[in-house]
Structure formats: C-alpha cells, structure tokens
Amino acid sequence: xxxxxxxxxxxxxxxxxxxxxxxxxxxxxxxxxxxxxxxxxxxxxxxxxxxxxxxxxxxxxxxxxxxxxxxxxxxxxxxxxxxxxxxxxxxxxxxxxxxxxxxxxxxxxxxxxxxxxxxxxxxxxxxxxxxxxxxxxxxxxxxxxxxxxxxxxxxxxxxxxxxx
Numbered sequence: 001x002x003x004x005x006x007x008x009x010x011x012x013x014x015x016x017x018x019x020x021x022x023x024x025x026x027x028x029x030x031x032x033x034x035x036x037x038x039x040x041x042x043x044x045x046x047x048x049x050x051x052x053x054x055x056x057x058x059x060x061x062x063x064x065x066x067x068x069x070x071x072x073x074x075x076x077x078x079x080x081x082x083x084x085x086x087x088x089x090x091x092x093x094x095x096x097x098x099x100x101x102x103x104x105x106x107x108x109x110x111x112x113x114x115x116x117x118x119x120x121x122x123x124x125x126x127x128x129x130x131x132x133x134x135x136x137x138x139x140x141x142x143x144x145x146x147x148x149x150x151x152x153x154x155x156x157x158x159x160x161x162x163x164x
Contacts, residue, residue: 034073036071
C-alpha cells in the first residue's frame with residue numbers, strides 16, 4: 001500500500017487533486033470550508049462538539065483566526081503551525097484531526113452510525129491582506145446573512161480572533 005502523502009507535513013509547495021484541486025504552501029493562511037455528509041444536519045450538541053474540536057487543535061496544529069459552525073457546513077480561516085523546524089502541518093492532517101475527533105464524538109453521543117462529514121474539504125490559500133479581511137468578514141457575518149442572529153457576536157458557534 002502506498003502511503004498517503006497528503007497526511008505528511010508540508011515543507012515545500014505542494015499540489016494535489018481529488019475532486020477539487022488543493023494547493024499547499026508552508027506558512028500560508030487558508031480559508032477552509034467542509035460540509036456535513038448528505039442528509040445530515042448538525043444539532044446544537046453536534047455543533048458544540050465540532051466547535052470544541054476546532055478550538056482544541058488551535059495553537060497546537062494551527063493558528064485559528066476564525067471559524068463558524070452552521071447546520072450543514074463549517075468555515076474557518078487558519079494558518080498551520082510548524083510541526084518541526086521548517087515543516088508545517090498539512091491541511092489534510094488538520095482536517096483529519098478535526099473531522100475524525102468530532103465525528104467519533106458525535107456518533108457516540110447521538111448513537112449515530114455512518115458519515116458525519118463529507119470526505120473532501122474546500123481550501124484556498126489567502127493571498128493578501130484584502131482577501132484575508134474578506135474571508136474573515138465572510139466567516140463572521142455568515143450567521144447574520146443566514147438570518148440566525150441580528151449581531152454576529154450573538155451566534156454561539158462563532159469564533160474570531162479577539163472575540164473571547
């Protein structure tokens with residue numbers, strides 16, 4: 001069996017394609033979206049688990065700038081940190097940590113079998129300060145645009161740098 005290089009740390013620019021193209025560059029900031037499996041909607045309990053999982057891995061595998069947990073998807077802006085000198089955690093490693101841990105907890109707590117998350121995530125390297133601010137706004141205002149709250153800070157499953 002050939003090892004999955006996507007689960008290895010990143011030290012050089014890397015491109016791979018599954019259904020979507022994925023570009024990784026050491027020390028980059030990423031906008032990442034991942035969705036629930038078809039037909040699965042996150043309950044409040046499941047949102048709590050996903051939110052806790054994302055925050056648990058922050059400052060261990062990545063610097064978390066923002067995240068929001070919605071009924072059917074999650075958005076985040078994050079920057080992988082070094083696993084060792086000059087070698088950064090890969091997006092695949094980070095997503096595996098978040099999805100695997102949260103899926104196992106959700107399945108146990110809700111006595112649910114089957115997939116919680118879609119296999120693949122959408123990720124994009126944030127290219128400049130303007131795009132960073134645009135992506136942060138997108139995450140922060142997502143619950144407001146969905147009509148769930150009147151002010152972003154009223155949404156329970158939203159984190160952004162400086163909000164704690």
